Amino acid sequence: MDFELMRAGLEQAVPFNRHLGLEIAELGFGRGVVRLPDDDRLRNPLGSQHAGALFAAGHAASGTAFVAVFLEQLQDLTPVAEGAEIAYRTIARGPITATAVLGGTAEELLAQLERDGSVRFAVDVSLTDGAGTTVAEMTVRWLLPGGS
Template sequence: MLASTVPMVATLKLEYVEVTPERAVLRLPDQPEYRNHVGGPHAGAMFTLGESASGAVVLAAFGDTLGRATPLPVRAEVDYRKIARGDLVATAVLGRPAGEVLAELDAGQRPEFPVEVSTVRPDGAETGRMTVVWTLRPNG
């Protein structure tokens, strides 16, 4: 669904490796047109990979609530740890149990919840960490 509704996903040729309600794994293939001055993926491409992975797990966990709430990112923090080169893989993990988040939504609140993302390069070294805080905004 994301590839068809979010054009940037298709532009960067992001690949969905695994998507469950608990975690999502996406791959950013190495593409010369998206490299930075040190030969790795541009920080904007890396951000899009991480944010897209977080969105994939959010949609998998809360996709059945779209009729009553809209998932939206609230804020994000990125920690670039090592030079990224080659294909990158981002793994996003839901930071709170979905049931807790849904209980807050059912109680009339606008819940916020973190999604933790780790990005690694082909040698397994972690190139970045990201926390994206999401909300479920009640519709109407």
């Protein structure tokens, strides 16, 4: 599996993520890392990273975390984010790294998809600043629905 080709394709697939300047730094089975740049356009009135930009980085990382696992199925099925929760822990300044980890093993999730025709799963995301301080934590709940 060519992870570099997948990474480049994902960066081009979502125009909003390109607009924000999000960079997919890592893509693997059950793990995704996205970087949010330090950009004046993404700041709030306090001069820190905007909450919406942090959410977008976490959401993008969560999607990146499961793409390799479900690559073959994504040709026929479209993932849907059913919900998300985010907790902002401290003011986020500078570049931010969003690291996402898929809940459940690839084997379990693929077996459920095969058995039920759809699968629901959660992806946990930690957003950290350049010093490694956690600035936010997020969980995104995804549905990979069966065909209609």
